[in-house]
Amino acid sequence: MDMKIELVAIPVTDVDRAKSFYVDQVGFHADHDYVLSPELRFVQLTPPGSACSVVLGVGITEMAPGSQKGVQMVIDDADAAHAELSGRGVECSGVDEQDWGRFVYFADPDGNTWSLQQMPPR
Template sequence: MNWTLEVVVVPVSDVDRSVEFYKKLGFNVDHNTKTSDGVHFVQLTPPGSGCSIVIGTGMSKMVPGSLEGLQLVVNDVRAARAELVERGVEVGEVMVFGPDGPVPSKGDEDLNNVGFIFLSDPDGNSWAVQQITSRP
């Protein structure tokens, strides 16, 4: 039996502002639904992903900005960073994880599995973007 993770709720304070942010990241809006005055939810999916995020109001007790450790995977973290910067997303420099923890990239390393960039949404929910070009 397969068990697939398909939705993660991301707590936000302003749905419209968050939708615009995630669209800058390249997420597609799957649906945007208001079921009543107090319930509004939007499902967004990154290109190529089988898992979506849901943001909204009236659906979670989590505090906006309290979610940490969300991770996206790309095959070229440097190109992903350049694309995000071009779209106006505030994103950290490329970091390389090694035995002494993360250090700034020198620009010539093999980043497979060890190259990351970090960013946060407008509420402070934190994201990592990891480069994986091959898997064992």
């Protein structure tokens, strides 16, 4: 049986601010933005090259804004990722060198945290 993660909820306080951050600064693709009612807005965003998207909006999750911690994406080059994010105004860590990879960390405006991992050579 295959199981594929396709959608991860990101709890935010301001949907438009979060959408702008993820699309304009981090570089995610804006896939959908539907307002179905005053209590339900569905915004789906996808990182470039990813088969998994994120969803944010109104009425999407019961998690408190900022409580999604440590979502991880794999990248090819931690130095390039750091330079690109910094150049787009994203506050991020320097490159963290570990035996299991090279990492860059950042948080969205609500405090949801992300980890970017460059895998070590195999």
